[in-house]
Amino acid sequence: MSKGSMAGRRAVVTGAAQGIGRAIAERLLGAGVRVCLWDADATLAADVATELGDNAFAEAVDVADPDAVATATRSSLLAMGGIDILVNNAGISGPNAPTWEYPIEEWRRVIDIDLNGVFYCCHSVVPMMREAGYGRIVNIASVAGKEGNPNAPAYSAAKAGVIGLTKSLGKELADTEIRVNCVTPAVARTRIFDQMTEEHIDYMLSKIPMGRFVAVEEIAALVAWLASDECSFSTGAVFDITGGRSTY
Ligand SMILES: NC(=O)c1ccc[n+]([C@@H]2O[C@H](COP(=O)([O-])OP(=O)(O)OC[C@H]3O[C@@H](n4cnc5c(N)ncnc54)[C@H](O)[C@@H]3O)[C@@H](O)[C@H]2O)c1
Numbered sequence: 001m002s003k004g005s006m007a008g009r010r011a012v013v014t015g016a017a018q019g020i021g022r023a024i025a026e027r028l029l030g031a032g033v034r035v036c037l038w039d040a041d042a043t044l045a046a047d048v049a050t051e052l053g054d055n056a057f058a059e060a061v062d063v064a065d066p067d068a069v070a071t072a073t074r075s076s077l078l079a080m081g082g083i084d085i086l087v088n089n090a091g092i093s094g095p096n097a098p099t100w101e102y103p104i105e106e107w108r109r110v111i112d113i114d115l116n117g118v119f120y121c122c123h124s125v126v127p128m129m130r131e132a133g134y135g136r137i138v139n140i141a142s143v144a145g146k147e148g149n150p151n152a153p154a155y156s157a158a159k160a161g162v163i164g165l166t167k168s169l170g171k172e173l174a175d176t177e178i179r180v181n182c183v184t185p186a187v188a189r190t191r192i193f194d195q196m197t198e199e200h201i202d203y204m205l206s207k208i209p210m211g212r213f214v215a216v217e218e219i220a221a222l223v224a225w226l227a228s229d230e231c232s233f234s235t236g237a238v239f240d241i242t243g244g245r246s247t248y
Pocket of ligand 1: 186
């Protein structure tokens with residue numbers, strides 16, 4: 001493999017049936033990477049994998065279920081022969097409400113998918129990366145995890161947790177060839193909007209100095225670099241993509 005080339009690498013992208021995950025999968029496929037699309041929406045994931053061609057595979061998996069994640073890891077290994085890149089993207093926003101009114105079941109669901117799911121996927125895939133002596137892990141956090149968005153307490157807490165997990169795992173693996181980083185996008189127009197109130201979307205847009213949503217392709221471009229060999233001296237780090245909202 002020539003320096004900087006990703007051709008021949010094998011990736012798992014969770015939540016890849018649509019939105020940001022699909023854009024990441026398309027970008028990696030365009031770079032010659034084979035990609036397993038893990039998604040809870042089995043039908044959509046299978047349709048998208050067919051649409052994306054021979055190097056795309058679909059796995060029906062709920063990332064909040066550690067047994068399902070272990071099974072999907074084995075299937076992806078069989079389909080591709082290894083996993084060099086893991087992009088933990090699957091996530092939900094949950095409803096918008098202040099903390100004292102937030103439904104306890106919704107809190108648990110958001111933490112289960114957005115935070116525990118990232119842990120289960122890392123827990124399952126990292127051992128084979130350690131054995132292979134190579135890996136790139138990119139976690140999709142959110143600016144909500146850095147700054148806290150009002151009326152999104154579970155989401156903000158889960159994404160802050162993803163940032164903390166990224167820092168911890170990055171340091172644990174710093175003496176290997178495995179790099180672990182996360183990105184903190186501002187708001188992108190995807191199906192996740194269906195879960196939010198209009199006021200909440202307006203609030204998030206109003207905080208962005210560039211005054212626009214981020215395009216999913218812009219996030220995919222940053223993730224593709226973090227998933228490449230060229231990302232060699234950054235680990236446990238948080239990469240901002242908020243149109244100027246965060247300056248750290
Ligand atoms: N869109 C935004 O404004 C925005 C901003 C910052 C961060 N993010 C994060 O980016 C990621 C992708 O968001 P999106 O906007 O593309 O959302 P989306 O709703 O368009 O797509 C999410 C995908 O994840 C899948 N998914 C949901 N729960 C799952 C589970 N338990 N197991 C497996 N798959 C599951 C869904 O089926 C869907 O295909 C999420 O982690 C989200 O928090 C999004």
